[in-house]
Amino acid sequence: MDEKSQYRLKIDVFSVDSLPMGRLAEYMAELAQLLGERERVHFSHLEPGSAVLVSNIEHPAIPKVAERVHQVSQGDGPKEAMQAFKNLDNMLAKDNAVAVLIAPGQTNVIEFPGRTRPKPVRYGPFREVGTLDGRIIRVGGRDETIPVWIKDGDVEYHCNVRGEDVARRLAAHYLNGVVRVRGNGKWLREENGSWVLQQFDIADFEVLDDSPLSEVVGKLRAVEGGEWHESNDALRDVLGLRRDDRDRH
Amino acid sequence: MAFVVFDSSFLIPLPVPQVKGVEEVDERLLHLIATLDRQKDIIIVPTPTLSETLIGAGDAAPKYLDILNKTSRL
Numbered sequence: 001m002d003e004k005s006q007y008r009l010k011i012d013v014f015s016v017d018s019l020p021m022g023r024l025a026e027y028m029a030e031l032a033q034l035l036g037e038r039e040r041v042h043f044s045h046l047e048p049g050s051a052v053l054v055s056n057i058e059h060p061a062i063p064k065v066a067e068r069v070h071q072v073s074q075g076d077g078p079k080e081a082m083q084a085f086k087n088l089d090n091m092l093a094k095d096n097a098v099a100v101l102i103a104p105g106q107t108n109v110i111e112f113p114g115r116t117r118p119k120p121v122r123y124g125p126f127r128e129v130g131t132l133d134g135r136i137i138r139v140g141g142r143d144e145t146i147p148v149w150i151k152d153g154d155v156e157y158h159c160n161v162r163g164e165d166v167a168r169r170l171a172a173h174y175l176n177g178v179v180r181v182r183g184n185g186k187w188l189r190e191e192n193g194s195w196v197l198q199q200f201d202i203a204d205f206e207v208l209d210d211s212p213l214s215e216v217v218g219k220l221r222a223v224e225g226g227e228w229h230e231s232n233d234a235l236r237d238v239l240g241l242r243r244d245d246r247d248r249h
Numbered sequence: 250m251a252f253v254v255f256d257s258s259f260l261i262p263l264p265v266p267q268v269k270g271v272e273e274v275d276e277r278l279l280h281l282i283a284t285l286d287r288q289k290d291i292i293i294v295p296t297p298t299l300s301e302t303l304i305g306a307g308d309a310a311p312k313y314l315d316i317l318n319k320t321s322r323l
Contacts, residue, residue: 133321153250178321208321212286216320217279220264223316225308228261233270238257238301 005057006044006104007035007069013097014051026091027053033084034101036068037061062104069103073110088112120191125198128187132157132200133180133208139171148202150181159183159200170205181205253285254293257301264306264313292323 009031011019028043031053035041040061044054057065071077072085092099092114101110134152141147146167150157159181161167173179186199209216231237255263259278262268266275285292294317303310317323 180321206319209319210321213282213292213322214279214286216316216322217263217282219316220313221266223264223309223312225312226265226305227307227309228265228268228305231269231305234261234268234305235258235270237270237305238261241301241304 005059005062007055007057007065007109008047008102009053009055009099010102011051011053011092011095011097011099013095016046016048016051019046019051023091023095024051024053027088030084030088030091031055031101034069034072034081034088035065036078036081037065041065066103069101069109085110085112089114089117093117122191123189125186125188128185129183130185131180131182132159132185133178135178136170136174136176139167139174148181150179157197157200159202161202166202166204170202173207178208178210179205180208251288251290252293253290254295255298256295257298260294260298260302261305264309291321294323 009027011027024046032038032041032055035055035057037057040058042056042058044056046052047054068077068081072081075082077085088099089112092112096115098114098116099112101112103109132150132152134150134155134157136148137151137156138147138149145160145162146164148159148161148167148170150159161170170179170181181200181202182204183200183202185197185201188196188198190196228234259274259281262274262278266278299317303313306313
């Protein structure tokens with residue numbers, strides 16, 4: 001197999017001696033997924049120095065592999081190849097490494113930022129006025145700030161209410177119907193992009209109509225005065241609303 | 250429980266089944282509503298969809314809003 005058909009994945013922190021066999025197997029599996037053409041791509045050897053995984057490509061598959069690697073380098077590869085790129089980069093970040101995939105002809109085709117990529121950031125906490133919907137599953141406490149727990153599906157919100165009046169009125173809806181509480185929340189955005197509620201101070205609430213959807217539709221249909229039925233093509237009218245005259249060029 | 254997002258092509262014929270230009274959707278729409286009811290699913294209405302629907306709602310708009318605001322299912 002000549003150099004023209006070899007791809008090299010060069011990982012900076014490992015040497016042939018320090019790269020564990022299990023980890024090598026994981027890198028090889030993801031690299032095979034990235035290169036594609038699984039029947040025609042073969043592991044050749046590990047080069048000494050920094051760990052360099054050398055893969056041989058059978059001649060008929062060289063153009064397809066080159067195209068696939070080029071697409072991945074542009075961020076536009078097939079889904080499974082892009083996922084392999086992401087998995088390789090995650091593995092490198094965990095191993096505190098960076099790597100480069102070198103194509104035949106010694107050009108750096110894909111660089112894996114690994115440990116150098118920006119670290120996910122946790123933002124907040126932020127305070128924001130808002131609402132929460134759910135069933136009250138707990139009201140009570142001896143302090144001035146009274147805990148109120150609200151359950152919405154699988155999610156539980158642990159809130160507080162100041163003042164006995166609102167707490168007493170809320171207690172009347174304990175495990176009974178759905179309420180919407182208004183107040184001030186303290187939110188934190190985690191590294192994975194999810195928002196976590198740290199604190200919610202309830203100022204007031206309203207009881208929501210928990211009727212089935214079919215009844216809600218019945219109520220909507222009983223309302224008179226709508227004008228959509230006068231249109232000859234409601235969807236075309238909506239699309240017309242979305243079109244901006246300035247976009248015509 | 251799941252969340253299902255409605256766009257204008259669903260929300261406009263919901264209160265006005267005789268609306269033209271959206272094909273014969275009412276039977277399918279009511280079947281979908283019954284299915285969502287059984288599964289205790291929640292309908293999400295994005296603000297642009299609500300705006301588009303209310304534009305053609307005429308005098309019914311405030312009442313639509315009142316009903317939508319008070320239900321826990323949308």
